[in-house]
Amino acid sequence: xxxxxxxxxxxxxxxxxxxxxxxxxxxxxxxxxxxxxxxxxxxxxxxxxxxxxxxxxxxxxxxxxxxxxxxxxxxxxxxxxxxxxxxxxxxxxxxxxxxxxxxxxxxxxxxxxxxxxxxxxxxxxxxxxxxxxxxxxxxxxxxxxxxxxxxxxxxxxxxxxxxxxxxxxxxxxxxxxxxxxxxxxxxxxxxxxxxxxxxxxxxxxxxxxxxxxxxxxxxxxxxxxxxxxxxxxxxxxxxxxxxxxxxxxxxxxxxxxxxxxxxxxxxxxxxxxxxxxx
Numbered sequence: 001x002x003x004x005x006x007x008x009x010x011x012x013x014x015x016x017x018x019x020x021x022x023x024x025x026x027x028x029x030x031x032x033x034x035x036x037x038x039x040x041x042x043x044x045x046x047x048x049x050x051x052x053x054x055x056x057x058x059x060x061x062x063x064x065x066x067x068x069x070x071x072x073x074x075x076x077x078x079x080x081x082x083x084x085x086x087x088x089x090x091x092x093x094x095x096x097x098x099x100x101x102x103x104x105x106x107x108x109x110x111x112x113x114x115x116x117x118x119x120x121x122x123x124x125x126x127x128x129x130x131x132x133x134x135x136x137x138x139x140x141x142x143x144x145x146x147x148x149x150x151x152x153x154x155x156x157x158x159x160x161x162x163x164x165x166x167x168x169x170x171x172x173x174x175x176x177x178x179x180x181x182x183x184x185x186x187x188x189x190x191x192x193x194x195x196x197x198x199x200x201x202x203x204x205x206x207x208x209x210x211x212x213x214x215x216x217x218x219x220x221x222x223x224x225x226x227x228x229x230x231x232x233x234x235x236x237x238x239x240x241x242x243x244x245x246x247x248x249x250x251x252x253x254x255x256x257x258x259x260x261x262x263x264x265x266x267x268x269x270x271x272x273x274x275x276x277x278x
Contacts, residue, residue, distance in 0.1 A: 008091020008141070009058075011035040011079065013066060013127070016043045019146055019194065020096040022217040026225055027092070028055040035060045035090065037075055037097070066097050066123040067115040075123075079130040089138065092228075093131040095124045095145040095168070105159045113160050120164035125171070132179065139183035142228055145172050149192040149242050152249040169235065176234035188235050189224040191215065192242035215239050 010027045014020035015036035024034055028051045038044050041063040048059040062078060064071035082089035098120055101112045128143055135141025150158065151165035172188035179186060194215050215238060223238035237243045 007031040007033070009033040009035060009082075009089065010092040010094060011037065011075070011090045011127075011131075012094040012096055013037040013075070013123070014097030016040060016047050018096075019191070019217050019221060020094070021047065022221040023094050023096060023144075023225075024051060026218070026221050028057050028059075030225075031055075031057060032092065033058040033060075035062065035078060037062045037064055037066070039063065039065050039071075067118045072123050072126050075127055076130045079127065079134070083134045083137065089134055090131055091135070091138075091141050093127060093141075093143045095127060095143070097123065098146065100158070100161055104157050116160050117164055121167050124168055128171075128175070132184070135184045136179070136182050141183070142185040142187070143172070143175070144187045144189055144224060144228065145169075147172070147188045147190045149190050149237065149246060149249075151188075151190060152246055154254075173234050185228060185231050186234055187224065187228060187232075189220070189227075190235060190237045190242075190246070191220045192237075192239060192245065194220055 007030060010023075010032045012020050012023050012027070012034065015024050015034075016038040020038070024036060024047065028034055034048075034051060034057060036044055036048055036059060041061070044061040044063055048061050051057065052059045060078075062075055064074045066072055066075070078088075079090050079093070099116065101108060101116060103109060103112075105113065124145055128145070131141065131143060135143075145168045147169040148161075148165040150162050151169040153162050155162050169188040169190060172186050176186035192215065194217055220238045224236055226232075227236045237246050
């Protein structure tokens with residue numbers, strides 16, 4: 001990873017828990033100045049103080065709800081500030097903010113479903129587009145978007161989750177080819193089952209998921225950042241087991257996959273729940 005003199009500032013959304021917090025810890029350890037984005041200001045400030053005290057890096061905080069235009073505007077404004085100012089340049093954007101929901105599209109909370117689309121799609125698109133201009137001007141930079149193994153699935157009870165995660169992955173795959181000659185690295189990180197607050201917040205059942213399928217957040221992020229360092233291919237799937245699963249999902253006929261998904265969820269009694277994958 002870059003040393004403390006040359007490390008670019010990293011802006012991380014959803015930075016106070018789970019994978020976002022793991023990115024913040026590991027990037028701070030590598031000497032990156034940080035810009036942390038989340039909704040909970042007290043938790044943001046506590047996280048920033050702890051990272052600064054331990055790693056002596058500069059840490060800014062932006063309290064913003066990325067499901068709102070105002071929240072996204074605030075983060076875009078901070079990114080735009082680095083267009084002509086090297087000291088404020090955001091050299092690494094980590095689009096990590098996200099959540100799952102409980103309930104089907106038919107009966108679920110409309111506001112929650114719309115918020116998911118806004119956070120996973122609209123916010124990612126706007127922040128990514130904002131970050132590209134200063135990166136292209138300097139011919140360097142990187143964008144990591146945390147998608148999911150669920151991006152390869154369609155699932156009852158997780159209609160918008162799977163769809164929005166697929167958007168993130170496909171958008172990053174296309175963008176990587178678009179900016180490859182501009183010195184900008186783009187990654188879609190697609191983790192599987194990861195131990196974070198994600199599932200509890202969405203009230204998802206996880207008790208029947210085998211222990212060997214779970215990965216720690218720090219382990220997932222270490223794989224992602226190692227891929228960043230060596231400029232690995234755009235789609236990064238942490239864990240051998242999940243790489244094998246993704247390989248199967250890529251080539252399995254869609255009708256077989258959809259039938260198997262419906263049967264699995266029906267037998268487990270979780271058809272009304274959101275996704276179990278990070």
